[in-house]
Amino acid sequence: MSATVSPLAPTSYADMPSIRGVRMATAAAGIKYKNRTDVLLMAFDRPAAVAGVFTKSKCPSAPVDHCRANLGHGLALGVVVNSGNANAFTGVKGKAATQLTARSAAEALGCGENEIYLASTGVIGEPLDATKFAGVLGDMAKGATGDFWLEAAKAIMTTDTYPKVATRSAEIGGVTVTINGIAKGAGMIAPDMATMLSFVVTDADIAAPALQALLSAGVEPSFNSITVDSDTSTSDTLMLFATGAAAADGQTKVEDANDPRLAGFRAALDDLLKDLALQVVRDGEGARKMVEITVTGAESDLAAKKIAMSIANSPLVKTAVAGEDANWGRIVMAVGKSGEMADRDRLAIWFGDIRVAVDGERDPAYSEAATTAVMQGQDIPVRVDIGLGAGKATVWTCDLTKEYVAINGDYRS
Amino acid sequence: MSATVSPLAPTSYADMPSIRGVRMATAAAGIKYKNRTDVLLMAFDRPAAVAGVFTKSKCPSAPVDHCRANLGHGLALGVVVNSGNANAFTGVKGKAATQLTARSAAEALGCGENEIYLASTGVIGEPLDATKFAGVLGDMAKGATGDFWLEAAKAIMTTDTYPKVATRSAEIGGVTVTINGIAKGAGMIAPDMATMLSFVVTDADIAAPALQALLSAGVEPSFNSITVDSDTSTSDTLMLFATGAAAADGQTKVEDANDPRLAGFRAALDDLLKDLALQVVRDGEGARKMVEITVTGAESDLAAKKIAMSIANSPLVKTAVAGEDANWGRIVMAVGKSGEMADRDRLAIWFGDIRVAVDGERDPAYSEAATTAVMQGQDIPVRVDIGLGAGKATVWTCDLTKEYVAINGDYRS
Numbered sequence: 043m044s045a046t047v048s049p050l051a052p053t054s055y056a057d058m059p060s061i062r063g064v065r066m067a068t069a070a071a072g073i074k075y076k077n078r079t080d081v082l083l084m085a086f087d088r089p090a091a092v093a094g095v096f097t098k099s100k101c102p103s104a105p106v107d108h109c110r111a112n113l114g115h116g117l118a119l120g121v122v123v124n125s126g127n128a129n130a131f132t133g134v135k136g137k138a139a140t141q142l143t144a145r146s147a148a149e150a151l152g153c154g155e156n157e158i159y160l161a162s163t164g165v166i167g168e169p170l171d172a173t174k175f176a177g178v179l180g181d182m183a184k185g186a187t188g189d190f191w192l193e194a195a196k197a198i199m200t201t202d203t204y205p206k207v208a209t210r211s212a213e214i215g216g217v218t219v220t221i222n223g224i225a226k227g228a229g230m231i232a233p234d235m236a237t238m239l240s241f242v243v244t245d246a247d248i249a250a251p252a253l254q255a256l257l258s259a260g261v262e263p264s265f266n267s268i269t270v271d272s273d274t275s276t277s278d279t280l281m282l283f284a285t286g287a288a289a290a291d292g293q294t295k296v297e298d299a300n301d302p303r304l305a306g307f308r309a310a311l312d313d314l315l316k317d318l319a320l321q322v323v324r325d326g327e328g329a330r331k332m333v334e335i336t337v338t339g340a341e342s343d344l345a346a347k348k349i350a351m352s353i354a355n356s357p358l359v360k361t362a363v364a365g366e367d368a369n370w371g372r373i374v375m376a377v378g379k380s381g382e383m384a385d386r387d388r389l390a391i392w393f394g395d396i397r398v399a400v401d402g403e404r405d406p407a408y409s410e411a412a413t414t415a416v417m418q419g420q421d422i423p424v425r426v427d428i429g430l431g432a433g434k435a436t437v438w439t440c441d442l443t444k445e446y447v448a449i450n451g452d453y454r455s
Numbered sequence: 456m457s458a459t460v461s462p463l464a465p466t467s468y469a470d471m472p473s474i475r476g477v478r479m480a481t482a483a484a485g486i487k488y489k490n491r492t493d494v495l496l497m498a499f500d501r502p503a504a505v506a507g508v509f510t511k512s513k514c515p516s517a518p519v520d521h522c523r524a525n526l527g528h529g530l531a532l533g534v535v536v537n538s539g540n541a542n543a544f545t546g547v548k549g550k551a552a553t554q555l556t557a558r559s560a561a562e563a564l565g566c567g568e569n570e571i572y573l574a575s576t577g578v579i580g581e582p583l584d585a586t587k588f589a590g591v592l593g594d595m596a597k598g599a600t601g602d603f604w605l606e607a608a609k610a611i612m613t614t615d616t617y618p619k620v621a622t623r624s625a626e627i628g629g630v631t632v633t634i635n636g637i638a639k640g641a642g643m644i645a646p647d648m649a650t651m652l653s654f655v656v657t658d659a660d661i662a663a664p665a666l667q668a669l670l671s672a673g674v675e676p677s678f679n680s681i682t683v684d685s686d687t688s689t690s691d692t693l694m695l696f697a698t699g700a701a702a703a704d705g706q707t708k709v710e711d712a713n714d715p716r717l718a719g720f721r722a723a724l725d726d727l728l729k730d731l732a733l734q735v736v737r738d739g740e741g742a743r744k745m746v747e748i749t750v751t752g753a754e755s756d757l758a759a760k761k762i763a764m765s766i767a768n769s770p771l772v773k774t775a776v777a778g779e780d781a782n783w784g785r786i787v788m789a790v791g792k793s794g795e796m797a798d799r800d801r802l803a804i805w806f807g808d809i810r811v812a813v814d815g816e817r818d819p820a821y822s823e824a825a826t827t828a829v830m831q832g833q834d835i836p837v838r839v840d841i842g843l844g845a846g847k848a849t850v851w852t853c854d855l856t857k858e859y860v861a862i863n864g865d866y867r868s
Contacts, residue, residue: 097791098792098794099788099791099792100790100791100792100793100794100795100796100797100798100799101787101788101790101791101797101799101802102791102799128784130784130787131784131787131799131802131812131815131816131817132815132816133800133814133815133816134816135816136816165784166784166785166787166788167783167784167787167812167816167817168817169816271770271771272685272768272769272770273769273770273771273785273788273789273792275788276787276788276791355685356685356686357684357685357686357770357855357859357863358684358686358863361859361860361863361864362863362864364860364864365863365864367864370580371541371543371544371578371579371580372579372686374514374543374544374579374580374689375512375514375579375686375688375689376686377513377514378510378512378513378514378515378689379511379512379513379686380513381511381513382513383513384513384514385513386513386514386515386544387546389514389544399544399580401546402544402545402546403544403545403546403547403548403549403580403582404544404580404581442770442860442864443860443864444857444860444861446770446774446860447774447777447855447856447857447859447860448857450770450771450774450775450778451774451775451777451778451780451855451856451857
């Protein structure tokens, strides 16, 4: 947790309603931080349907291995998340730590170890002392309460500068259901690595396969469309739980992701995921500006996404934004290096509503002063039209500042 | 040109011999800089065999288009290089500028426009006023001299902090030939974009197709194995010219790149290209340390290269190096995100001679103090063994410092 809150932080936090069927508790287990909560327990009253998407890293953390191995049966009774130690690249010790944690949580909740899901964030390569959980999980299970979302979001922060929460509601077959989510991002001062964790819970009654389909589709235009620094964590975890408590209001269970009754829920979920993802970008390490990059006219949506990410990950583009420099030449460079089809002489580029380049050269009407005014804003919209097809994509990133270098160049210990 | 020379600059410049068959001149045409040379003319006494490799950008500069279009006939009489303006993304004006420059140079040298090669470096998107060359190229052709390599290297600098020169000699069939090269890299204070330009000349008598084969092979483990910030210029150009003047000493022309007489030449050329490439890295924007990353045990050489580049381009790895932090967890992260096959539990990582991680966890003998001593050096060797196959690769990069952000975040104008 940083002393200084990101200038891009929300001015207020969402008022988070309870979700029937889930309770939470936090504790200070002393994993790494002193005098702050660092463990979160989520406990489900009855088995919740579960879906998850995880890091594509070939070197995933031990908790990611655990979640992947257990996701198949689709039911969750509990979730344990800790900050301060990622339990990644910890070998056999890491696996032993996840086993001990799952066993402790299963005993506390009276369920099977394979109904417990785990996530850890913090330093890589340090063995995680899971015995620290054993002493606290029993008490946490007893004291868990439903009205605890903001506290839960705080407990999973590492050096995020603000907790990330979001809530939405939707109707399924005339019954109102709620979706709550929390996330942590990348605002590191001392630890090793950005780790994105997010947990979303709904009281809707939706079967696990349908839930997984909704989540897999929803992650693409939200969390998979943001980048702070192009570095992919070993621990990225996004999970969605459905407690099914809305069945008490007469919501009949939805088994199929294509069920038309899910239209509103899908839209609300996608909107919540985007909300959380943008909160992560706005708390990117050292961030002072957010950049929304839209690519249109590419050969395909996939090509548009690749071009947009090439722009979003370019250090030269990101430092130009930090310097409030409408440096569209670097956008051209990033389009050119993406590897996707582009025709220099058809490119057009906008900052905000101002077209700065067209037909392969600077816009004849280009005004440095007007463009600079756009760059001086906090949110910078960039649009690139490739002029070849109908493919489009939008991604979000932040600027690259000296603070990013300071945060990540400071010595680890 | 920066006022402060990179701390990684060579302590002295190579003593550059003349190459028979080529003469050079520089001039101050006032493209962008005041009171410094910004145009280089290389003039060949007789048609030189020519080979070139260029940026893979889909948005290449007009001079790159010109060179690619003319490379087919394999002969060069002259080269014009300017700094201060990249003539990239300049539309029809850009093409007109290359045509005017080629025509002016062809008139000055009495040859065809398609025997003139062009390169430009500097700001993207600004029209290049090629009439500035027309007035100076005639005088430059008359005054060109053979003993001018260091001056030539200086004329093509943008904000490089030192000129980059290298020389080697080799024997072909008992005749000694010389290879000289110059390069410019990425040490930008105010302009828009890193642009890598390099020109290599030999007096050997080698046919263009053989020359191209040598160059295409030589560029892979040298210039294609360095990265400063992962951003690919629209203007990257590496050209190799053979004047054939060694024929006067009895060297018979080599037509085939596989001719065994080229063994020594090939080794000398490869060594010179690596020398120049490392000089470019050592003058990377804001660089204070050079990192040599060797990956062994990958599934293939290509996989090893991709993993090594994933490490070399990781902002988190590069900021850790800047902070003298032996943060091997970020190496694990970068291996994991590369997309190439890796087994977390077989990975081993070394900083210098110190193994910091093995069998998927921290080395039991890990010493923070000993590893920190390695990180405090100027050149940091990193080795990663993937433990899967025989693929290997070495790449070079520099650290990511606050100066990089300052250099590239400063306003363009």
